[in-house]
Amino acid sequence: MGMYTSVRGWMEINFQQREAAEEIVERHRHELYSGGWAFPSAPFNWTLYLFYGGDIRQGEVPWLREQIEQLAAMPPVNEDNDMPTGFFLLTADEREEADAWQIRDGRLDHLPAPSLDWMAG
Template identity: 45%
Template sequence: MGVYVSIRGWLECDGTQLVAVRRIVSSHEDDHYSNGWGAPRRQVNWTSYMFYGADIRESALDRFEEQIRQIARIPASDEDGDFVQGLFLVSHEVEGTSEWQVRDGELFTSPAGARHRYLGG
């Protein structure tokens, strides 16, 4: 059956960056795990959001991580200088739960710790 990883989280950005996020997501289209991406039907106020939730095979994790790294590198699109931000919890059946922080143009990963244990990590 294989080892699975449960990924859930979100990205937040502005409308210009959202276009770039969607372009990257589309470039990783696989007609399976890429279906875990979703967004609000309409934007509410000024922040755009993209959400991800899916249980994926461990063998697909590197590809998903590279996708998130590409998204993190999307440049700021206005004078505020804000990069895409986000948070993902990545629960590996064997290795436990990690916290992935998307900020400052990078992806930072660390053990999630006890505070997220109730989510199955």
């Protein structure tokens, strides 16, 4: 059956970056796992939140990471020079470990996740 990693997280981008973000996701189209991406159906207010959630084979984690790194590196589109930001939590039941990906300053930083004991039970 293989080992799986549960991935859930979000990114904040400017609405003007939506098309570029959709192009990045489309370039990395995966028949099964691309379905984990969610884009809001209609814009409101000033921030666009992209979400990803799904259980993916551990061998596909680099596939997702590459997309998120490219999304993180999207150049600013306004005078505030705001870069995408976000957070993703990755857990693998087989290893009972959790990792975090923090998106800021144009990059993805891999960090140990905080304790998730509160989620058990």
